[in-house]
Amino acid sequence: MRWSCHPTPSRTVALAATLTLAFAGVTAATAPPAAATTAVSVSVDAAQQLAVIPNTGVGTNLAVFDSTMNASDTSGLLGNAGIGAVRYPGGSEADVYHWQSGTSSGGAYVAPNTGFDAFMGTARAAGAQPIITVNYGSGTPQEAAAWVQYANQTKGYGIKYWEVGNEVYGNGEYSNGSGWEYDTHSSHSATTYADNLVQYISAMKAVDPTIKIGAVLTTPGGWPDGVVGPGDTMDWNHTVLSIAGSKIDFAIVHTYPSSTSEADLLGKPQSLIPGIAATVRSLINQYAGSNAANVGIAVTEANSTSYRDTAPNGLFAPDELLTWMENGAFNVDWWALRNGSDCSGTTWVDGATDYNDYGMVASSPCEGSLDHPFPAYYGTQLITKLGAAGDTLVKAASSTSLLSAHAVRRADGDVDVMLINKDPNNSATVNLSYAGFTPSSDTPTVYSYLENGTSINSATIGSATTQTVPAYGITVVQLHPTSAPCRVVYNKNEWAGGMVGSITITNNGLGQLNGWDLGFNFAGDDKVTTTWGATINQSGPSVNALNLSSNGSVPQGGNVQFAFQSTWSSSDADPATFWLNGTACATG
Numbered sequence: 001m002r003w004s005c006h007p008t009p010s011r012t013v014a015l016a017a018t019l020t021l022a023f024a025g026v027t028a029a030t031a032p033p034a035a036a037t038t039a040v041s042v043s044v045d046a047a048q049q050l051a052v053i054p055n056t057g058v059g060t061n062l063a064v065f066d067s068t069m070n071a072s073d074t075s076g077l078l079g080n081a082g083i084g085a086v087r088y089p090g091g092s093e094a095d096v097y098h099w100q101s102g103t104s105s106g107g108a109y110v111a112p113n114t115g116f117d118a119f120m121g122t123a124r125a126a127g128a129q130p131i132i133t134v135n136y137g138s139g140t141p142q143e144a145a146a147w148v149q150y151a152n153q154t155k156g157y158g159i160k161y162w163e164v165g166n167e168v169y170g171n172g173e174y175s176n177g178s179g180w181e182y183d184t185h186s187s188h189s190a191t192t193y194a195d196n197l198v199q200y201i202s203a204m205k206a207v208d209p210t211i212k213i214g215a216v217l218t219t220p221g222g223w224p225d226g227v228v229g230p231g232d233t234m235d236w237n238h239t240v241l242s243i244a245g246s247k248i249d250f251a252i253v254h255t256y257p258s259s260t261s262e263a264d265l266l267g268k269p270q271s272l273i274p275g276i277a278a279t280v281r282s283l284i285n286q287y288a289g290s291n292a293a294n295v296g297i298a299v300t301e302a303n304s305t306s307y308r309d310t311a312p313n314g315l316f317a318p319d320e321l322l323t324w325m326e327n328g329a330f331n332v333d334w335w336a337l338r339n340g341s342d343c344s345g346t347t348w349v350d351g352a353t354d355y356n357d358y359g360m361v362a363s364s365p366c367e368g369s370l371d372h373p374f375p376a377y378y379g380t381q382l383i384t385k386l387g388a389a390g391d392t393l394v395k396a397a398s399s400t401s402l403l404s405a406h407a408v409r410r411a412d413g414d415v416d417v418m419l420i421n422k423d424p425n426n427s428a429t430v431n432l433s434y435a436g437f438t439p440s441s442d443t444p445t446v447y448s449y450l451e452n453g454t455s456i457n458s459a460t461i462g463s464a465t466t467q468t469v470p471a472y473g474i475t476v477v478q479l480h481p482t483s484a485p486c487r488v489v490y491n492k493n494e495w496a497g498g499m500v501g502s503i504t505i506t507n508n509g510l511g512q513l514n515g516w517d518l519g520f521n522f523a524g525d526d527k528v529t530t531t532w533g534a535t536i537n538q539s540g541p542s543v544n545a546l547n548l549s550s551n552g553s554v555p556q557g558g559n560v561q562f563a564f565q566s567t568w569s570s571s572d573a574d575p576a577t578f579w580l581n582g583t584a585c586a587t588g
Contacts, residue, residue, distance in 0.1 A: 036426045037468070041399040044407045046415050047436030047582030048395035050326045052521055052542045053408070055389035056085040056129050056161070057325050058380060059333035060360060061301065062119060063090025064097060064104075066338045067111035068363065070118045073371055075125035077337065077361060081377055082384035085161075086123050087131040087300055087333045088116075094166045095137025095182045099147050105138040106182045116147075120157055129160065131300060131331065134200065136165030137182040141196070141203035148207045161331070163214045163252055163300060164200045168193050169236050174224035189229050190236040194243035201247050212249035214298055215240055219253045220279035221272075237283055245287030250296035250330070251280055255320070258305045262312045262350075265304055266422040267401060269316070269323040277327035298331040299324050303376075309357050309367075310349035311451045311472050314375025315420050318383055318474065322406045322418070326393050334380065338363035338371075350424065350472070352452050378449045378456060385447040385456075385476040386418045390521065392542065394582075403428050403469070411521075411577045413484065413584025415439070417477045421469040424451075428469045432477075436582015439464035439479040448475040485509030486585040488518070488578040498565065499526070499572050503545070505580060506559040513554040518545040519579040524571030533562030543575075 060083050062069050078086065089097045096104040102115040123130050132151070134144035144164070151157045165181075172179035173188040185192055193216070201213050218225040218236045225235060232239050241251075257272060259265035277297060285292045302320055307313050317334065324332045339359035343366035347354045352375075355367050360377040362370055373381075387393070387408030396407035396417060404420040415437050421428045444464055448457045451472040462468065462477070469475050489504040507513055518534075522541045534545040545562060554560050566572070578585045 038400075038402070038423065038426045038428050040403045040428045040430045041433070042403070042405045042417070042419065042430050043397050043433045043435070044405070044415065044417055044437065045395040045435040045582070046407070046409050047517055047519065047579065049409075049519055049542055049544065050393040050395060051328060052540060053325060053387050053389050053391050053393060054084075054330045056131070056331040057329075057389065058082055058321055058383055059085030059087060059128070059131065059300075059331055061087045061090050061333055061336035062122070063336055063338075064088075064093050064102075064110045064114040065090070065108075065340070066114065066336075066363065068338065068370070069111070069114045070122045071371075074122050074337070077371065077373075077377075078122075078126035078128055081360070081381045082388075083126065083128050083337075083380075084389060085131055085331055085333060086119075086126070086128045087133065088119050088123075089114075089133065090336065091301065092166050092181055094133035094163075095135055095139075095168070097135055098139065098143070099135075100143070105184070108182075116151075117155070120155070130157070131161040131163065131298070131333065132159055133163040133166055133300070134204075136168055136193070136196070136200070137171070138184045141200045144200055145203040145207050148204045148211060152208045152211070159211070161212050161214070161250075161298070162204060163216070163298075164197050165193070165216050167254065168216045169218050169224055173229045174227050187231070189231045190234075190239035191232055191243065194240040197240070197244045198247060201244070212296075214250040214252045214300075215244055215248045216252050217241075217280065217283075219255060220276050238287075241283055241287035245284070246289045246291060248288070248295060250298050251284055252298050252300050253280060254301040255299055255324075256301070256303055256305050256335075262307060262424065263422070265306060265312055266315055266319070268304075269319040270401070270404065273320070273323045274327050277324070277329065281328065296330045297328055299329050300331065300333045301335045302332050303335045303358050307349050308354060308376075309374040310352045310354045311375055311424075312349070314379040314449065315422055315472065315474060317376040317379040318406075318418065319404050319420055321380065321383065322386075322393070326406070334360060334376065337361060340364055341367060343367065350451065373454075375449075375452075378453065379474060381456060382418065382447060382449055382474055382476055385478070386416045392519075392521065403430065409437075409579065409582075413481050413577060413579070415479045415481070417479070418474065419467065419469045419477070420474050421471060424472050427471050427473075430467045430469060432465050432467065434464075436579070437479075438482045438583065440482050442480060445478045446475050447478070448473055481584050483509070484584055484586040486580040486583060488580070488585045488587050490574055490578075490587065492572070492574070494572055497569065498567050500563060500565050502561065502563040504559055504561045505554070505585070507554045507556055507580070509556065510580065510583065511556050513552070513581070515552045516547045516554060516560070517581055519543065519582070520575040520577065523573035523575055524568055526566040526568045526572050528564050528566045530565040531562065532564070533560075534564070536564055
């Protein structure tokens with residue numbers, strides 16, 4: 001498998017571009033003619049929760065080499081695409097950037113008007129949470145701590161997520177001194193990074209103990225994963241986590257799959273991401289001790305290495321972002337909003353020009369109008385039609401690898417389905433089936449992005465059980481339930497830091513239940529400690545309460561009760577919505 005580190009534009013650290021790493025308004029657009037139509041089956045299980053969409057789930061990078069980072073249209077571009085997180089100061093720039101002076105070490109370019117406060121103005125205008133990468137390569141723990149103090153105490157920005165360094169393993173340790181990541185430490189070993197990481201964490205959390213700090217890992221399966229460097233006894237990941245694993249709040253990986261063809265690229269989300277995520281989670285469980293369940297996974301750079309500004313990447317972007325979230329990532333940041341291109345390596349791909357630009361929007365005059373979106377922007381934007389932060393990603397399965405399916409159960413009980421047709425020649429007639437959800441007979445609203453389109457379509461078309469997706473097209477089908485044939489009454493007795501909740505479920509119209517599963521999401525930070533009358537499984541805010549053998553039978557018109565005790569710190573606000581065997585219930 002081949003992967004590369006993030007691409008570096010012409011005005012930043014040049015080494016990254018020379019080293020390839022081993023690792024596997026809505027208007028109508030015109031669809032290209034399809035040679036044939038292929039039948040596909042997609043099943044959606046609205047009761048099988050995969051993950052709650054985090055408010056930082058869909059992100060992008062803003063880099064200090066981008067002279068238009070804080071242009072008047074940037075916040076609108078971010079907001080319209082549903083970008084909930086923005087990473088700064090951008091990739092390898094982070095390890096040369098000194099935030100107080102707005103200057104860099106090593107001769108890297110820093111554009112005017114890209115300082116921290118200007119960036120924060122753009123992030124706030126877009127409603128996006130910042131993810132700050134502090135300078136490990138040429139900085140100090142004290143410089144990083146001063147940044148935390150300025151951001152969260154002096155300015156009151158309340159920045160939660162901080163990384164220590166960018167791709168630090170690219171500092172030459174594994175390539176005979178040649179690397180792309182600037183690092184002035186006398187030793188470039190994994191042990192040195194881990195020891196310094198502990199110092200950074202100590203200094204930064206002494207200023208603000210509420211912040212979350214991440215450690216740089218190599219991406220499992222990719223270079224230099226598995227390589228033991230001079231002076232270390234284990235590879236990078238095992239060394240870093242064996243020293244700092246109990247002190248970090250999240251682990252960081254970057255994903256840039258290379259590919260031998262368009263079809264190869266479009267298969268990568270399903271073939272690679274589940275394995276990468278599982279390996280990172282296993283490492284966290286091995287080294288983070290009792291805190292392992294609270295340690296997250298952030299993918300702070302993601303993109304492909306080919307077809308960057310053309311149709312294949314438009315399909316790949318939402319597939320990669322959603323698959324990562326389904327596999328437990330709380331943050332996935334596309335590289336980047338703007339990246340830049342000299343247009344010297346343009347190619348023609350599927351009827352469009354690939355400018356070799358890793359940005360979501362154009363940033364060079366040779367690419368046509370500045371800031372016009374590339375397909376990856378529109379593909380990402382379609383996620384806003386699928387779901388929002390707090391909604392639940394649920395299981396969706398396709399009968400063919402040529403069509404990816406993702407589904408979301410909305411907080412109001414609606415279910416939306418995204419269908420990504422990876423066949424460049426044939427449209428797909430998709431037959432949809434549902435478990436845990438009964439769609440209404442109304443004709444659904446369908447949003448779509450078609451090959452080489454310049455906007456997202458909207459139409460009322462097809463049915464809940466049959467949709468046609470054009471070749472190289474993406475559609476999002478928005479569905480309403482038939483009714484709310486169940487009711488949930490939620491009561492609680494609370495005190496500072498704890499509460500007992502009791503739930504009564506009434507089966508108004510689901511027929512005889514021989515087993516039940518009540519799903520809901522805590523609106524606060526409750527953690528269930530004890531249960532009565534149900535078995536409760538909790539993952540973050542997401543909860544599933546399952547019947548016991550003694551109370552699984554509930555006739556239509558009957559009810560059942562259970563209770564639980566939980567602890568909380570900031571809030572024990574009531575859940576907004578409940579689902580009984582996947583069906584949305586009325587409340588109160």
